[in-house]
Amino acid sequence: MTTIERTASGARVMGVLNVTPDSFSDGGDFVAFDAALAQARRLIADGADILDIGGESSRPGAAPVDGAEEIARVVPVIRAIRAESDIPISIDTMKPEVARAAVEAGATMWNDVTALRHAPHGLATAAALGCDVVLMHMQGEPGTMQEGPRYQDVVGEVAAFLAERARAALAAGVRRERIWLDPGVGFGKHVTRHNLPLIAGLPRIVALGYPVLLGVSRKSFIGALDGGAPPDRRLGGSIAGALAGVAAGVAAVRVHDVRETVQAVRVWEAIANAAG
Ligand code: HH2
Numbered sequence: 001m002t003t004i005e006r007t008a009s010g011a012r013v014m015g016v017l018n019v020t021p022d023s024f025s026d027g028g029d030f031v032a033f034d035a036a037l038a039q040a041r042r043l044i045a046d047g048a049d050i051l052d053i054g055g056e057s058s059r060p061g062a063a064p065v066d067g068a069e070e071i072a073r074v075v076p077v078i079r080a081i082r083a084e085s086d087i088p089i090s091i092d093t094m095k096p097e098v099a100r101a102a103v104e105a106g107a108t109m110w111n112d113v114t115a116l117r118h119a120p121h122g123l124a125t126a127a128a129l130g131c132d133v134v135l136m137h138m139q140g141e142p143g144t145m146q147e148g149p150r151y152q153d154v155v156g157e158v159a160a161f162l163a164e165r166a167r168a169a170l171a172a173g174v175r176r177e178r179i180w181l182d183p184g185v186g187f188g189k190h191v192t193r194h195n196l197p198l199i200a201g202l203p204r205i206v207a208l209g210y211p212v213l214l215g216v217s218r219k220s221f222i223g224a225l226d227g228g229a230p231p232d233r234r235l236g237g238s239i240a241g242a243l244a245g246v247a248a249g250v251a252a253v254r255v256h257d258v259r260e261t262v263q264a265v266r267v268w269e270a271i272a273n274a275a276g
Contacts, residue, residue, distance in 0.1 A: 013048055067098055114136070
């Protein structure tokens with residue numbers, strides 16, 4: 001079992017807290033400490049099972065942030081949440097030094113969009129920290145990943161990559177029960193040609209045998225399917241995508257709108273459990 005217990009309702013809801021000036025949907029909203037802590041409290045009150053805290057945007061064109069700055073953004077917020085709640089906290093970072101500082105401040109999961117490839121000591125750091133680790137698929141680098149992504153078989157290639165990264169993590173000493181996988185919707189994928197078959201193919205990722213985290217909340221493919229709706233008008237599509245993940249057996253969905261997603265997941269699961 002991972003350090004994040006499955007709730008009675010089945011799939012867990014991870015609430016996103018971006019302590020950044022430039023995230024694609026909520027950049028700047030929670031960059032001040034007080035605003036970040038208030039949003040964390042709101043996500044907890046809304047029913048989040050896990051908080052995912054990030055201090056650097058991974059959207060194409062986002063300004064890189066150095067490790068010290070990232071630590072200065074996230075660590076005070078993690079400490080303050082930890083002082084008043086036992087909610088599991090995940091740190092969304094590519095940098096081992098940020099993951100280490102976050103775990104020392106009370107985080108229990110390292111969510112890495114590069115699947116521990118960003119720094120040579122990423123794998124060894126994850127093993128030493130002993131925390132849960134999310135290995136996410138991305139084609140290319142954050143800055144340029146949306147410039148002509150290519151696949152022959154997007155589901156097969158993502159599954160093969162994740163299986164390889166899980167093997168690398170195990171070989172480096174990460175315990176099997178600490179490993180989570182994430183197909184990385186929107187990370188080096190054509191907005192509809194790759195993201196939609198990938199979501200439809202989630203059962204093949206779930207079949208790899210690790211808990212799967214899915215992040216579709218407010219992403220571009222939703223706008224593309226709805227006449228260019230901006231990020232703050234993508235709630236319906238975000239919930240549809242989250243439920244597609246729950247139906248496929250993902251262990252957690254990563255979302256900005258916790259209250260609405262918790263309600264949708266509970267209702268969906270109640271209906272599924274009532275089937276004869
Ligand atoms: N998506 C984003 C960031 N981190 N981590 C995982 N494991 N899976 C995801 O799908 C994922 C992620 C992008 O969303 P957001 O954090 O809102 O934006 P930004 O990267 O601009 O801060």
